[in-house]
Amino acid sequence: MKRNGLSRREFLRASAAAAAAGAAGSFVLQGCARQETEIEPYRTDETLGGERFSYCGVCSANCAMIGHVAAGRLVQLRGNPDDQVGRGKLCVKGYSAIKDLYDPDRLKYPMMRTEARKGPGIDPKWVKVSWEEALQTTADGFNDAIESHGPETVAFFSRGHDWMNRLRDAIGTPNHLMHHSTCFTTHTAVWRACLGMGNRPFMLDIARAKYLLSFGWDMPSKAKNMSARDYVAALSDGAKSVVVDPRLTVTGTMADEWIPIKPGTDLAFMLAMIRIIVNEELYDAELVESTTYGLDRLRAQVQDYTPQWASGITGIDAAVITRVAREFATTRPALIPNHKRDAGGPNYSNSWRAAHCMVILNAMVGAIDHPGGQIVPRRPYLKPFNAVFPPPEFPKPRTERIDGFEKHPIVGPTRRGDFSTVTDALLTGKPYPIKAALFRKHNVLAFPDATRFVEALKKIDFIAVCDVWPSEMVQMADVVFPEPYFLETSGFGDRDYHEFYPQIALRQPMVPPLYDTRGYGGIISGIADAMGLGHIFEGVSSSTLWDEQLKAMGTSWQELNNSPNGLWSDEKPFVPTTEFKTPSGKIELYSTVFEEHGYDPLPLWQEKRELPSDQYPFYMLISRPPMHKMSQTQNNELMAQTYLENAVIMNRDRARQLGLEQGRQVYVESRAGRIRLKLQLEEGIRPDCVCIEHGFGHWSPSLSIAHQKGANEGDLIPHLSIEEMVALKDPGAGACMTDFCVSVRSA
Amino acid sequence: MNQNQYRHRFTAPGVPQYGGDSAHVRASAYALLSSLYQDQPDVSAVDRFSSLWRNFDNALSGNCLGRRTLLTGSQFCAAWQSSDSRVSLQLRREFALLFLSPRGVQPYESVYRGTRRRLMDDPWLQVREFYRKAGMQKGQRELHPEDHASVELGFMAYLAFMDSQCSAAAGKEEIRTEVAGTQLQFLEEHLIGWIPQLCRRIEAVPEAPYYHRVARFTSALIEEDHERLVVSAKHTYSTCKGSSL
Ligand code: SF4
Numbered sequence: 008m009k010r011n012g013l014s015r016r017e018f019l020r021a022s023a024a025a026a027a028a029g030a031a032g033s034f035v036l037q038g039c040a041r042q043e044t045e046i047e048p049y050r051t052d053e054t055l056g057g058e059r060f061s062y063c064g065v066c067s068a069n070c071a072m073i074g075h076v077a078a079g080r081l082v083q084l085r086g087n088p089d090d091q092v093g094r095g096k097l098c099v100k101g102y103s104a105i106k107d108l109y110d111p112d113r114l115k116y117p118m119m120r121t122e123a124r125k126g127p128g129i130d131p132k133w134v135k136v137s138w139e140e141a142l143q144t145t146a147d148g149f150n151d152a153i154e155s156h157g158p159e160t161v162a163f164f165s166r167g168h169d170w171m172n173r174l175r176d177a178i179g180t181p182n183h184l185m186h187h188s189t190c191f192t193t194h195t196a197v198w199r200a201c202l203g204m205g206n207r208p209f210m211l212d213i214a215r216a217k218y219l220l221s222f223g224w225d226m227p228s229k230a231k232n233m234s235a236r237d238y239v240a241a242l243s244d245g246a247k248s249v250v251v252d253p254r255l256t257v258t259g260t261m262a263d264e265w266i267p268i269k270p271g272t273d274l275a276f277m278l279a280m281i282r283i284i285v286n287e288e289l290y291d292a293e294l295v296e297s298t299t300y301g302l303d304r305l306r307a308q309v310q311d312y313t314p315q316w317a318s319g320i321t322g323i324d325a326a327v328i329t330r331v332a333r334e335f336a337t338t339r340p341a342l343i344p345n346h347k348r349d350a351g352g353p354n355y356s357n358s359w360r361a362a363h364c365m366v367i368l369n370a371m372v373g374a375i376d377h378p379g380g381q382i383v384p385r386r387p388y389l390k391p392f393n394a395v396f397p398p399p400e401f402p403k404p405r406t407e408r409i410d411g412f413e414k415h416p417i418v419g420p421t422r423r424g425d426f427s428t429v430t431d432a433l434l435t436g437k438p439y440p441i442k443a444a445l446f447r448k449h450n451v452l453a454f455p456d457a458t459r460f461v462e463a464l465k466k467i468d469f470i471a472v473c474d475v476w477p478s479e480m481v482q483m484a485d486v487v488f489p490e491p492y493f494l495e496t497s498g499f500g501d502r503d504y505h506e507f508y509p510q511i512a513l514r515q516p517m518v519p520p521l522y523d524t525r526g527y528g529g530i531i532s533g534i535a536d537a538m539g540l541g542h543i544f545e546g547v548s549s550s551t552l553w554d555e556q557l558k559a560m561g562t563s564w565q566e567l568n569n570s571p572n573g574l575w576s577d578e579k580p581f582v583p584t585t586e587f588k589t590p591s592g593k594i595e596l597y598s599t600v601f602e603e604h605g606y607d608p609l610p611l612w613q614e615k616r617e618l619p620s621d622q623y624p625f626y627m628l629i630s631r632p633p634m635h636k637m638s639q640t641q642n643n644e645l646m647a648q649t650y651l652e653n654a655v656i657m658n659r660d661r662a663r664q665l666g667l668e669q670g671r672q673v674y675v676e677s678r679a680g681r682i683r684l685k686l687q688l689e690e691g692i693r694p695d696c697v698c699i700e701h702g703f704g705h706w707s708p709s710l711s712i713a714h715q716k717g718a719n720e721g722d723l724i725p726h727l728s729i730e731e732m733v734a735l736k737d738p739g740a741g742a743c744m745t746d747f748c749v750s751v752r753s754a
Numbered sequence: 755m756n757q758n759q760y761r762h763r764f765t766a767p768g769v770p771q772y773g774g775d776s777a778h779v780r781a782s783a784y785a786l787l788s789s790l791y792q793d794q795p796d797v798s799a800v801d802r803f804s805s806l807w808r809n810f811d812n813a814l815s816g817n818c819l820g821r822r823t824l825l826t827g828s829q830f831c832a833a834w835q836s837s838d839s840r841v842s843l844q845l846r847r848e849f850a851l852l853f854l855s856p857r858g859v860q861p862y863e864s865v866y867r868g869t870r871r872r873l874m875d876d877p878w879l880q881v882r883e884f885y886r887k888a889g890m891q892k893g894q895r896e897l898h899p900e901d902h903a904s905v906e907l908g909f910m911a912y913l914a915f916m917d918s919q920c921s922a923a924a925g926k927e928e929i930r931t932e933v934a935g936t937q938l939q940f941l942e943e944h945l946i947g948w949i950p951q952l953c954r955r956i957e958a959v960p961e962a963p964y965y966h967r968v969a970r971f972t973s974a975l976i977e978e979d980h981e982r983l984v985v986s987a988k989h990t991y992s993t994c995k996g997s998s999l
Contacts, residue, residue: 046905046912049891078882080874109873111860118850121843130961133850134843135794477855521873523897644871709855712871 060087060573062512063101064493065636068504070097070232071512071574074494081105081494081517086232089572090512092505098232099634103645107475107492108518112642112711114477114489115522117141125465125483127706133487138525138533141486145445146537148469148485152442153178159406160440165447165473167422169392169552170531170544177535177543181404181413182441184424186453188412189742191347193359196417196739200600201366202375203588204383205421210505211344213237215379218338219248220331221258222273222350222361228257230633233505234346247338249331251276251323251350254628254656254698255691266331267693270626271615271746272321273350274357277364278612279317279325280332281371282309289336290371298585299370301597301609308609320612340379341372348629353741355615362739363598363610370594376584383584386501387509387577390559396547409438411729415740416604427455427742430726433463443469445534447527448490451479452638452704455742456679457721473530476642477709491524499553499567499575509560509577513567606738616735616746619695623677623748628698629720638702641713652717653703654687655751661694662686665751672754675699677747679725682718683754697751699723723749779818781918783827783975784911790968791861792904794849797842804831820978826971833967841964848962859955863901866948877901881944885909888936903952906944907972913937938983945976 056077062069070093075083084102088095107113117138120131136144152160162182163175175183187195191209198204213219214237226234238258242248248262251273259265268276284290285306295302314325314332321328335341343365345351351362366375374380407413409432410425433441444467454460464470464483472484475492494517502510525533532544550564557563562575589595602608619626631637632653634646641647655675657667667673671686675697684699692698703717725747732740789795807827819827852859868875878901885891885900890912892898892905899905913936920930953969956962 046885046890046896046908047893049886049889078879080878106870106872109875111862111865111871111873115854118854121847130851131855132847133855134846135850135854521897521899711860 059515059517060512060570061494061514061517062087062090062500063093063097063104065100065104065107065640066231068092068232069500069502069512070101071502072097072101073573074517076517079518081108087512087573089574089576091502091507091510092233094233094236096232096236098230098235100230100636100640100646101232103634103640103643104492104494106643106645107640108494108521110476110642110644112477112709113475113492113522114481114487114524116489117523118487119144120485126461127479127482129482131482131484136486138523141488142530142533142537145469145471145486145534146539148443148471149178149534150538152468156440156442157405158402159404159409160442162409162441162444162467163447164444164449168447168527168531170528170547171445171447173392173398173543174531174535174540176398176401177540179402179404181406181408181422182410182424183422184410184412184426184429184449186426186449187421187423188353188425188427188740189453189455189744191352192418192421192423193353193737193739193741194345194347194351194362195421196359196415196737197351197362197366199417200598200606200738201363201589201595209346210382210384210503211237211342211346212379212382213342213344214240214244216241216340216342216344216374217246217379218335218341219246219262220335220341220343221248221250221252221262222277222343222345222365223252223352223354224344224346224349225252225256225258225630226344226346227261228633229631231346234344247334249334253626253693253696254630255689256630257633259691265691266323266327269320269322269693270628270696271355271357274361274364274610275312275317275320275612276323276328277361277368278309278312278610279314279328280335281305281364281367281610282312283314283329283332284336284368284371285309287333287336289333291339291373294373295371298375298587298594300589300591300593300595300599304597305367305609308611312612335368336372339372340374340377342374342380343369345381348744353737353739353743354745356735356737356741356743356746357613357615358741359737359739360607360610360613366594367596367610370596375594378581382507384501384503384506385508385579385581386503386506387511387560389501390556392552395552395555399543407438409433409441411732412740414729414733415738417600417606417738418740425732425740425742426453427727427740428729428732430454430456430460430463431728433466434459436466441467443467443471445471445473446480446484447473448475449480450638451483452702452719452721454726455721455724455744456726457719457724458680459726471534473527476639477707478638479705479707482707482709488530489522489524490527490530491520491522494518495520495524496526498549499557507581508579511560511567511575513570513573513575515568515573601738604738606736616743617748619748623750624695625749625751626693626696627677627720627723627745627747627749628692628696629701629745630698631701635700635702638705638719641702641705641716642710644712647712647716653684653700653720654717655684656687656689656692656698656700657751658692658694658696659688659690662688667751667753673751674754675720675723675749675751677723677725677749679747680722682720682722684718686751697749723747780975780979781911781914783819783823783971784907784914787968787972787975788904788907788911790904790965791853791902791907792898794846797845800845807831818982820974820982822974823971823978826967826974830967830971833964845964848965852956852959852962852965859952859959861903861952862899863903863906863944863948864899866951873899877944877948881906884940884943888913901944903949906949910937910940910945913940934983934986938980938987941976941980941983946980949973949976 059074062071071087071090072084086093086096116135118133119136122132158179161180164184227238249264250259250262251266251268253270314328318325351365369375376383410429412425413419470484471486472481473488498514499511567575590599598608632650634649669688673686699720704719705713863877864875867877882900892900917933950973953973956969957966
């Protein structure tokens, strides 16, 4: 407290002295904490208002946003109209990010647990610690593991991150895991093999398509900003939409036609479509000739896949399959949109084959990298971290990974890891135990067989967690590092969810950090320093990296910061790709890469792994509601007001036959586990299916809104052993997220 | 209240000629509590406070602190046992449980009195404005927002201290009346409206026995201070001086 040049501390001391000198007893007018509250004279030089630029960090679409700051607080977010992704709009999750910024439950300071036992219902007995203590404790945890058991016993569970990757390599551990095998690696494998592209194939020019055929693609249900609005735009522009999905989704309700296919049989539908299109020569002959490889072998391969055959498998009339195939091939531009957990995502053991069919069908109608199709984003050149800061020589990992991910030669080099097999490895300590781990923003609820994964985590001696919220993973931590929310950070990012020409968006802090947080890069370099590895980040800084990257693009940090719309663009005309980085230089319908690695080079019919039985009579479907981002937003008050908890969605007639009514509490059980939820009855779902929305069942008591709302369907998903995963011969190592069946009975 | 006049007077309170004024005791109690919500307690500092409190002349404190405040303050002090290192760990655990990894306790006025459960809601704007009118703001290094319990209690400690300074300086009765009015206003517009509720929530967390005492002490101080200021507002300052105050 300052007044008349006297600091609070000074005047408190002065007053204490005065009091001591006085007659009526002594007081120390100072606090009893390690720090003291400071109040000082008002200054008018504060900059409290204005507009700032950023891009949304709730999901990876990264829609560019403009924030309005008034009286020092962020009061409104809106889309940046010049951004290619959001085009002036955000989705419900983006708009409500302000709520997350100001969520009082956020992590505020580094903390350490003082209770050795871990798990749901156990209070970690946190204490606040200094950054130095948190970093040193983590460094000691890592060094102990390395010295006593070897570098491979340290694992990182985190999206790839330049700083983290370098620390991983300096330690020399092969064990780096991300969630992708539960999300889209089946698509990745197919695109790497058939198109020679390593990155996410999720840019769609839906708005210009005239025929949209969705196999489980349901981005409008998930409120993916550009996809939802482009879908509406396409329909308004007269496009026909056909949705093949066991459940009537938001995409389906807006479509011209809903085809309620039997789960996991989309592959058969698509194989029959390929046969019709090839045999009737409905494909774009010129494009197929010039840009694809393997049509003749494909033709020979699919002859057994008649519409009648497919009808028997899918439960869909042969005439419908035939008509859809013809419509798809003769209406241009036509597109099978795909994104993550659609029919080609890692849902079933045959999903990678469905993803392959999607590429073949799109290639045959010219929907790959053509207007109205699936587009390869025109990303700017982002100078790699290691080119800006050349790394020292690091030791090669001396062992294999614990999750067996390198056994999948096509996706193995991405080092994304396998969330499905890691549980077994941790539980059994085979091939070797993990002794120390760092988790970043990967929550327990995201893992298959989540309850068992929690048990597996107890086998790790030391766990550090970086997060924004006190998630379940935080409850399992020994040390917690609080990170800032994206609205408090700076940087830039490109537009790869919708990037017809290179464009980057600026991220400025909307408000100063609310708590004592640090960015991930700073945390990692702090750990490295404390481990005695400070040299690996010598001269490394975000600002230098950004300067170098922006210079390589032909701009600068200053220019980007002064940009009137917070964007930098390199507007070039769009020219479709004709050369692909495959052995043949073409889109390989017949994949020589698959062949080389021992996978089927052409899609063959294969049944999904598990079918309904007397014990488990229902197919399982998983979706998520539009206002939530996975398990990340359930504590957002606004989102909770609109969707607080999940339910088991079941067909109304089927429920009636079983004597189950709306709202009844039921147990849903699979061979992996059992959860309890209430029943929600709908007409728009096949009678042999149930669906549960993901993201609920939080057990962290520190999430005051989300705590104990709904249940986690992840508890039903069986995990896999490495042997089981390898036996599936899936090049994408998909986690079979819905390839199991369940029972439903009254609770 | 004329804002400029108020600020002017605050910038020139005069050289404190400090005596054992009752307002000083209040300021001390508010400062203590502010710090206990601000950061995890430093046991040696709490010890120091406790021993001073125990030596405190009840006759004087009776003039400025209510019976419940005195009782809860003594109970609070009695709970500390400096020689026991477990107490320190327990205090740190309680602080983190209550304020860092919340179980329904969030020490922000916005959360209790805002239209929505979040930080930086309207009460935050209002309390900032209150400080501004008093010519003050929270310190630049202070991470907690202005409506955090520690900052509000710290501001009240500041007002109580100004009160004590005025009472010690000759010819400051008029200013002291205004300072008393400001304290009453701050209590009524802010502290009284949510701190007792915060304290009840703290008391509902079973794993926090030490902070239960802090909570009881806090609500007693605020509620009795409020009653006392209401009574004193009905009298001129001069008639109260040396009696009920
Ligand atoms: S789609 Fe929604 S959540 Fe994702 S980046 Fe855009 S606004 Fe944010």
